[in-house]
Amino acid sequence: MSLPTAPVPSLEVSGLAYAYPDGHQALFGVDLTVARGERVALLGPNGAGKTTLVLHLNGILEAGAGTVRVAGLSVAKKNLAEIRRRVGIVFQDPDDQLFMPTVREDVAFGPASAGLRGPELEERVTGALKRVGMEEYATRPPHHLSFGQRRRVAVATVLAMEPEILVLDEPSSNLDPASRRELADILRSLDVTVLMVTHDLPYALELCPRAVILSDGVIAADDRTQDLLCDDALMRRHRLELPFGFDPRSVSVPRP
Amino acid sequence: MGTGHAHKLYRHGHSPVHELPPHCKLAAVLCFVVVVVSTPREAVWAFALYAALLAAVAAVARIPAGFLLKRLVIEVPFVAFALLMPFVVPGEQTELLGVSVSVPGLWGAWNVLAKGTLGVAASVLLASTTELRSLLLGLQRLRLPPLLVEIASFMIRYGDVITDELRRMSVARRSRGFEASGVRHWGVLAKTAGALFIRSYERGERVHLAMVSRGYTGTMPVIDEVTASRTQWAHAAALPVLALVVCLLGWTV
Numbered sequence: 061m062s063l064p065t066a067p068v069p070s071l072e073v074s075g076l077a078y079a080y081p082d083g084h085q086a087l088f089g090v091d092l093t094v095a096r097g098e099r100v101a102l103l104g105p106n107g108a109g110k111t112t113l114v115l116h117l118n119g120i121l122e123a124g125a126g127t128v129r130v131a132g133l134s135v136a137k138k139n140l141a142e143i144r145r146r147v148g149i150v151f152q153d154p155d156d157q158l159f160m161p162t163v164r165e166d167v168a169f170g171p172a173s174a175g176l177r178g179p180e181l182e183e184r185v186t187g188a189l190k191r192v193g194m195e196e197y198a199t200r201p202p203h204h205l206s207f208g209q210r211r212r213v214a215v216a217t218v219l220a221m222e223p224e225i226l227v228l229d230e231p232s233s234n235l236d237p238a239s240r241r242e243l244a245d246i247l248r249s250l251d252v253t254v255l256m257v258t259h260d261l262p263y264a265l266e267l268c269p270r271a272v273i274l275s276d277g278v279i280a281a282d283d284r285t286q287d288l289l290c291d292d293a294l295m296r297r298h299r300l301e302l303p304f305g306f307d308p309r310s311v312s313v314p315r316p
Numbered sequence: 317m318g319t320g321h322a323h324k325l326y327r328h329g330h331s332p333v334h335e336l337p338p339h340c341k342l343a344a345v346l347c348f349v350v351v352v353v354s355t356p357r358e359a360v361w362a363f364a365l366y367a368a369l370l371a372a373v374a375a376v377a378r379i380p381a382g383f384l385l386k387r388l389v390i391e392v393p394f395v396a397f398a399l400l401m402p403f404v405v406p407g408e409q410t411e412l413l414g415v416s417v418s419v420p421g422l423w424g425a426w427n428v429l430a431k432g433t434l435g436v437a438a439s440v441l442l443a444s445t446t447e448l449r450s451l452l453l454g455l456q457r458l459r460l461p462p463l464l465v466e467i468a469s470f471m472i473r474y475g476d477v478i479t480d481e482l483r484r485m486s487v488a489r490r491s492r493g494f495e496a497s498g499v500r501h502w503g504v505l506a507k508t509a510g511a512l513f514i515r516s517y518e519r520g521e522r523v524h525l526a527m528v529s530r531g532y533t534g535t536m537p538v539i540d541e542v543t544a545s546r547t548q549w550a551h552a553a554a555l556p557v558l559a560l561v562v563c564l565l566g567w568t569v
Contacts, residue, residue, distance in 0.1 A: 203473070
């Protein structure tokens with residue numbers, strides 16, 4: 061498919077199938093390739109298997125069939141430490157993600173687990189906090205921050221690991237419009253591959269030139285985000301609805 | 317949600333006591349308490365000297381006496397127990413303010429009261445000059461089992477989150493017209509506790525997932541290494557060493 065000269069894609073999922081131990085099958089052969097530097101939205105109704113797919117990307121769940129490769133490295137037991145460094149997942153609830161007593165220690169957790177120490181570690185931490193505009197909050201306990209600030213720190217905890225791909229689970233949930241915009245600015249400023257799982261279709265349109273729809277455990281559509289959102293029949297088929305009054309044709313988005 | 321930027325017990329400051337490394341202070345307080353407890357109760361003057369030592373530390377740490385005394389209130393249940401002793405301990409009786417009390421009971425009460433108060437005062441001084449976070453680092457440095465330190469640090473991190481969850485559940489209950497007013501409602505409260513447990517357990521699973529995703533393999537990485545110089549140890553040792561001198565005098569005099 062890709063030319064031999066093309067750079068290795070950040071993420072390559074092929075034929076991924078998975079059934080939970082109770083027999084419920086969530087994924088039926090998912091194929092998805094995300095090139096380096098791309099921002100892709102993963103859309104789909106509740107129960108489509110989005111979270112299940114995400115948990116395969118860093119080997120929390122083990123594929124029943126098919127393969128997942130991150131920058132060419134396959135997700136397998138022997139590679140797990142490196143895979144988890146390369147795949148940065150930002151979970152939906154920042155209180156789950158931020159478990160250390162201070163912001164600084166939390167951001168340091170990932171790189172320190174990978175063996176970084178001393179000034180190098182410090183540099184990584186301040187660098188990551190700077191990228192999300194939270195460097196003044198380094199010594200604060202996470203529970204004294206606002207929700208939007210906690211979400212940004214959660215992004216920093218993952219950025220500190222210098223990941224190949226950033227996976228965001230519902231990044232805009234529970235954010236007020238200002239925090240939502242601030243987070244969008246941050247995400248746009250990052251030079252990293254992004255896979256964004258979301259129900260927030262305008263946000264997906266704003267940030268991701270390309271989108272895929274996961275429905276009933278397969279990729280049902282893969283196209284420009286604007287084209288997908290404008291296809292009423294497709295949207296209805298997969299229980300995707302735009303907010304009241306929002307017309308995806310009315311906004312101009314940069315072409316990929 | 318939060319109540320401030322530090323724990324209520326901590327009193328922000330920049331005194332020499334505040335600046336000592338946490339593990340030195342922990343060790344000093346522990347030794348001090350051991351010395352105090354091993355002093356004979358008959359050496360009343362020794363306890364006065366211990367109190368003077370603590371007062372000196374408080375002065376150096378610039379902790380006002382009022383602050384310290386207010387924190388000592390936590391000791392009240394033990395005081396109540398100590399006050400009972402002169403009446404319940406059998407032995408030689410004596411008259412005190414027209415009431416008949418036992419002599420061994422009086423000594424016992426004095427013993428509990430004096431040693432307890434000194435111990436609590438030393439701990440209050442430690443807590444008001446050391447941040448919770450550095451206390452944990454100190455414990456880690458003193459080779460407390462890492463698992464215990466981790467549990468304590470998660471408790472501090474999630475205490476507020478769980479209290480908040482409990483508060484929201486209580487608001488939800490009251491919004492539907494429920495007021496706990498008697499034994500009949502204990503069932504509902506028990507179910508709340510159960511629900512809170514399940515929620516916390518599930519949160520624990522999610523937190524673990526987030527940790528594993530960031531490379532956790534069973535041990536917490538060391539991020540802050542606390543170290544102490546010889547002089548810092550010497551400064552911290554001043555309190556227990558002086559106390560030890562007092563204690564030895566108490567045994568010989």
